[in-house]
Amino acid sequence: MSQTTDILGPGPERPLAPRSSGGLAARAGQALFGASPAGWLMPILRPYSARLSLLLLLGLIAACIGLVPPYLSKLVIDQGLMAGNIDALVFWSGTLFAVGLFAVGFGALNNILHMRASVRMLADLRRTLLDALIARPPQWYGAQRAGELLARIDGDAGEVQQFAFNSVLGGLSSIVRLIGGTAMLLVLNWKLGLAAAVLAPIELAFLIWARPRTERLAGTARSARGRLTAGLSETLHGMPALQLARGTDWARGRTVMDQGALNERLMIQQGWTEFIRAVPQVLSALLRAGIFIAGGIMVIQGHWPLGSLIAFVAYMGFMIGPMQSLLGIWHAQARARVALRRLDALMTTGPCQTDSVAAACPDAFDLRLEGVSFGPDRTHPFGPVDADIRHGTKLLLTGPSGAGKTSLLMLVLGQQRPISGRVLVGGVDVGSLAKNTSAGIFAMVSQRPIIVQATLRENLFLDDSLVNSPDADDKVWAMLDALDLGDRFRSAEGLDTVLGENGLTLSGGERQRICLARALLSPFHILVLDEALSEVDTARVSAIMAFIDREFAGLTRIVTTHASVESYGAFDQVLELSGAARCR
Structure with missing residues (x-):
């Protein structure tokens, strides 16, 4: 019997669907x-x-x-x-x-x-x-x-x-x-x-x-x-x-x-x-x-x-x-x-994360990195990284390109596993959190925004609690105004404006701000912004970060940027990745 070439990686590690028994x-x-x-x-x-x-x-x-x-x-x-x-x-x-x-x-x-x-x-x-x-x-x-x-x-x-x-x-x-x-x-x-x-x-x-x-x-x-x-x-x-x-x-x-x-x-x-x-x-x-x-x-x-x-x-x-x-x-x-x-x-094939994972839901949201080593090369990993990030902290994650900032953020989100060490949120290993639990803790906006060919309303992926509230549209418009997007879509078809595939009908900065609105409208305790405003001008970045710091002051905010750090406002803590990580 012939075997087809498969690009999906090595053999089974853990099934994603239940196996049928005898009979x-x-x-x-x-x-x-x-x-x-x-x-x-x-x-x-x-x-x-x-x-x-x-x-x-x-x-x-x-x-x-x-x-x-x-x-x-x-x-x-x-x-x-x-x-x-x-x-x-x-x-x-x-x-x-x-x-x-x-x-x-x-x-x-x-x-x-x-x-x-x-x-x-x-x-x-x-x-x-x-x-x-x-x-x-x-x-x-x-x-x-x-x-x-x-x-x-x-x-x-x-x-x-x-x-x-x-x-x-x-x-x-x-x-x-x-x-x-x-x-x-x-x-x-x-x-x-x-x-x-x-x-x-x-x-x-x-x-x-x-x-x-x-x-x-x-x-x-x-x-x-x-x-x-x-x-x-x-x-x-x-x-x-x-x-x-x-x-x-x-x-x-x-x-x-x-x-x-x-x-x-x-x-x-x-x-x-x-x-x-x-x-x-x-x-x-x-x-x-x-x-x-x-x-x-x-x-x-x-x-x-x-x-x-x-x-x-x-x-x-x-x-x-x-x-x-x-x-x-x-x-x-x-x-x-x-x-x-x-x-x-x-x-x-490969590792997976399913909702069937049994894990304690953290009752606090302090982040702790304990001797975390990570990266694609196990023989020359990044780290180790040690850090304590109290809930409500505004953290700047900095370092040169290729220092592992995005990879470390994937560890914090529980979407990758460290080579060694642990990432804890409220004392619970983030890797053990069920997918629906981690989705209620973290919100992330990456440098590459995801826009689908659908209406603006659908692209925001509104949380059910917001959709069912009587003032849902008012809250959405208030968020769009805060991110300087309100006038742009009021002059079009409002929340029913159809966005092109991959956001080709939008500028790069508009795509990033729509994704930021999507994150801010969802429930979270820890906000991760990974070069999330790289295509937004400095003045808008300052206004947007001032809005986030004011409205979400009690929640953790983690930021990476290669742009002018001053436009992001003051930070409570800085974690620098460059060889051995330093936290100050």
Whole structure:
């Protein structure tokens, strides 16, 4: 079995989803999807068991209905046409039409219910994957490509959902049609029926031989698609910068190369797919031709009714078609398992932080750094850093570029772990805090503001307590006025002003101040400003910091800046990072 290259890091450290325990369903899931993917996929499928059962019942009924028309055709020919009986001809023809009309309506209902359940299951699968990504710490994303992650959530999730949903329904329906068709063949002519059944082991042996290559080609095509999507995402996201840097030709060349590599792999995969599809079809055509010759001789010699031969050939389709469908599902599983391995890397690889972490909630918010060493290079770490920061302190974190200021802030926020030492808030290790607890303690604004294509109101991500208050809009406008943004948006569409993706419709300073407003409107005890006003002019910085110092004087404020420190006002404490950290 081939292995796809994975950019998501080394093997599992801690699962992000509960693992299913024993039982028939669990064992079936492990057989279909693999032990690790089944652990998080089966809980997604389990709520749909009732709907799947209903759809399964409807599919079985539809399969049984589908077995009727060939036999009715036999009666039309043998009891109507060949017997010269007009009454029988009209009756059986009318019955055939009625059954066909019922089958059309029943099939339409089944398809609508199937689509409704299918799209909901896909939405649940993607929501689970997104939750897994949300649980990743910031440093994890440094090694990822957004387009590759998008390809997994989009294409791989669709492949898995389609197999997980359709394989059960289509597989069992095919089994019913296969059993029913085979039984009718034996009823019509058991000798020819046994001859037709010989086709099954031949096709099975061929597909067993072909399956490993199917899985290998699916893996290479998935990887090539991920590279193309990742490259396009990077190009579109950085297009303004690429245009200014004259990098568009390079970006175009990379896209053409990635697309060419994908096209080559898709053509190879399609050629192989057509080959493994053609072989069973050729074998089926040979069998059908042999049945027509042998059965035709029997009809000519008067040993077999013509209607029976026509019905026999039709029921051969009920045997051959479902048999090929089942073998096709088996090959689809090979492709689905490739996609599952790629998704399993999202669900199980690397450290994570989940709300299930049990930790004491601090009742005080003094910060203490005890011998903290940190950084990407464990052999030459930053630190050690020791500091006591009383709640309500305004702290300047300073040092040259590359001294580890942002990395130390990630430790304070609990989004990274130190190499050695501890970071405590109120005596509790920040690394042990549950995500929802730390979100209520810290608010952070970074140098790179995050703006989504949505309204200003939505971009502020208002806290529920503020949204539900009767004067929510008044509080928001007061904050915007304090940050010198009120007039800018009153002249537009107010809080319903739509902001472009990544804030491209805004200046750099406006993006930073919107993110600052978002942080200040949320509940917090410790505010972290990491170069948060680097694109705001000095006069505005002074006014904004004076506002923060006045309105949030009782809360801790941690600031890093390469700009004029004087514009930030007076600081209670300075923590300097330069070789060995000093706190004064």
